[in-house]
Amino acid sequence: MILSVLRRGALFALCWRLAVECPSVTMDHTSTTELPRSAADTSTTVHSYNVRICHWVNVVACAYLLWSGVHIFLDFPELYWGHTGYRGYPAAFRLADWGLSWDEAGALGDRRWGRNYHFTFAWVFLINGLIYVAWNLYSTHFRNRMLPARDELTVAHVRAELRDQVRWRSRSHASGGSYGTLQKTSYLMLIFVYVPLMVVTGIAQSPGFTAAMPVLLDLFGGRQTARTLHTIGTVALVLFVTVHVLEVAAAGFFTKVRSMITGK
Amino acid sequence: MSNRISRRRWLASAPALGGLLLTGCTRETFVPPRVRGGLIGAADVLTMSTNRLLLSRQPLAREYSRTDVADPFPTWNQTNPRNEEYQRHASEGFRNWRLPITGLVARPRELSLDEIRSLPARTQITAHVCEQGWSAIGEWTGAPLQRVLEAAGGVTPAARYVVIDTFDRWYESYDLFEVEHPQTILAYGLNGRDLPRGNGAPLRLRVERQCGYKNLKFLKSIQVVDSIAGFGRGTGGTNSDFGFHWFAGV
Numbered sequence: 001m002i003l004s005v006l007r008r009g010a011l012f013a014l015c016w017r018l019a020v021e022c023p024s025v026t027m028d029h030t031s032t033t034e035l036p037r038s039a040a041d042t043s044t045t046v047h048s049y050n051v052r053i054c055h056w057v058n059v060v061a062c063a064y065l066l067w068s069g070v071h072i073f074l075d076f077p078e079l080y081w082g083h084t085g086y087r088g089y090p091a092a093f094r095l096a097d098w099g100l101s102w103d104e105a106g107a108l109g110d111r112r113w114g115r116n117y118h119f120t121f122a123w124v125f126l127i128n129g130l131i132y133v134a135w136n137l138y139s140t141h142f143r144n145r146m147l148p149a150r151d152e153l154t155v156a157h158v159r160a161e162l163r164d165q166v167r168w169r170s171r172s173h174a175s176g177g178s179y180g181t182l183q184k185t186s187y188l189m190l191i192f193v194y195v196p197l198m199v200v201t202g203i204a205q206s207p208g209f210t211a212a213m214p215v216l217l218d219l220f221g222g223r224q225t226a227r228t229l230h231t232i233g234t235v236a237l238v239l240f241v242t243v244h245v246l247e248v249a250a251a252g253f254f255t256k257v258r259s260m261i262t263g264k
Numbered sequence: 265m266s267n268r269i270s271r272r273r274w275l276a277s278a279p280a281l282g283g284l285l286l287t288g289c290t291r292e293t294f295v296p297p298r299v300r301g302g303l304i305g306a307a308d309v310l311t312m313s314t315n316r317l318l319l320s321r322q323p324l325a326r327e328y329s330r331t332d333v334a335d336p337f338p339t340w341n342q343t344n345p346r347n348e349e350y351q352r353h354a355s356e357g358f359r360n361w362r363l364p365i366t367g368l369v370a371r372p373r374e375l376s377l378d379e380i381r382s383l384p385a386r387t388q389i390t391a392h393v394c395e396q397g398w399s400a401i402g403e404w405t406g407a408p409l410q411r412v413l414e415a416a417g418g419v420t421p422a423a424r425y426v427v428i429d430t431f432d433r434w435y436e437s438y439d440l441f442e443v444e445h446p447q448t449i450l451a452y453g454l455n456g457r458d459l460p461r462g463n464g465a466p467l468r469l470r471v472e473r474q475c476g477y478k479n480l481k482f483l484k485s486i487q488v489v490d491s492i493a494g495f496g497r498g499t500g501g502t503n504s505d506f507g508f509h510w511f512a513g514v
Contacts, residue, residue, distance in 0.1 A: 076397035086338040086398040120307035207393040208513025211325040212318035
């Protein structure tokens with residue numbers, strides 16, 4: 001209960017900081033080098049209906065997945081490699097080594113509702129993701145906006161983008177909506193590499209799914225390895241979302257969030 | 265042209281294939297005995313039916329080699345029920361312990377530990393997968409639940425669930441799909457020795473395709489029923505009465 005309030009408070013504080021403080025970072029667009037813009041820039045709608053609906057359903061699903069996943073993890077806050085892992089077995093990670101004792105963690109985590117919400121929103125996430133991918137494979141979204149054009153894959157182009165990235169200058173957003181090569185690549189990797197890996201490491205922990213598909217156990221070398229990778233993947237996603245939100249903030253938080261809601 | 269014919273043939277055989285896959289499956293196979301409301305209930309049904317569809321040919325859970333075994337096997341939660349009856353049986357080495365098999369079986373009866381040991385046995389080296397996240401591999405020896413029910417004359421046509429009670433006051437129910445699986449055993453041996461008290465002596469259930477909380481320890485009785493209404497809060501188990509999934513395949 002207290003944690004839930006704290007979480008909402010922290011989320012609100014983060015949004016507020018990003019909204020109020022970060023736009024100042026975006027002031028300096030002056031030295032941006034001109035780069036060829038792709039054809040998609042000319043479209044008037046920034047985000048299609050499908051992209052917008054799927055994006056926000058995904059935000060809700062991921063928030064629940066993260067929160068319920070933390071609950072499940074806190075109920076057994078140790079990670080292992082291989083097929084076996086239990087209290088007393090050599091661990092790869094123990095939360096107790098980082099200051100939160102077993103009992104303290106257990107008091108915070110509720111695996112019962114953690115599991116209920118995790119599997120519920122795993123379905124929401126999966127179905128939403130399949131609709132998103134199917135729709136955008138059918139439409140030209142992936143091809144036009146996410147597949148880097150040939151001229152965007154040159155060393156010079158990527159180097160210029162990287163340089164701007166490091167100096168915290170957003171080029172693509174300033175140039176009217178098309179994604180940069182780095183952005184395109186990270187979105188494609190996220191959708192077609194990261195998400196399937198999270199789904200597979202998730203079900204590789206299930207006694208039912210692994211009985212049906214024993215290859216899930218061999219793929220990662222054991223359900224404890226799958227659980228550890230699933231947890232590492234969660235941390236990676238949190239980092240990705242942090243960068244994503246910072247990028248949005250850098251490009252103008254309200255404009256970008258509005259365009260993801262209204263499409264304009 | 266040949267491509268079209270093969271496609272047509274495939275389409276024609278699809279329903280037959282589906283029928284074959286689902287032989288012996290009933291509503292209970294895909295839907296928990298009491299469906300919860302809302303999005304969580306819908307997800308329960310989706311999870312269980314997907315799982316059961318994939319398991320419809322009753323594949324075995326992974327069996328490991330003896331070198332993978334955890335010995336001593338970890339103990340967890342209840343390791344010694346504070347129950348007068350249980351303590352008496354334990355002090356007598358479970359010689360006077362009996363397992364009543366009642367309800368929808370042809371010949372309700374009680375089985376002693378020796379009688380259960382004399383049934384055809386199965387030994388399997390499998391992973392115990394706790395819903396908390398830990399897992400350990402053990403070598404379990406026991407009588408398949410199906411054989412135990414056959415010792416009581418087998419289940420009657422009206423039977424839908426097997427309800428198991430334990431000395432630590434837990435109960436859980438299992439549909440016949442789970443009961444019929446060859447790895448669903450009542451284990452009296454662990455790692456080549458008698459099942460230790462800390463792991464559920466004298467007898468514990470192994471349902472290898474479901475999480476730890478469905479693998480009851482300290483068995484007290486078995487009932488075969490057509491409905492789980494009337495047990496506990498009517499959800500089909502102590503865990504689901506507490507708010508867990510009834511089906512623990514994930």
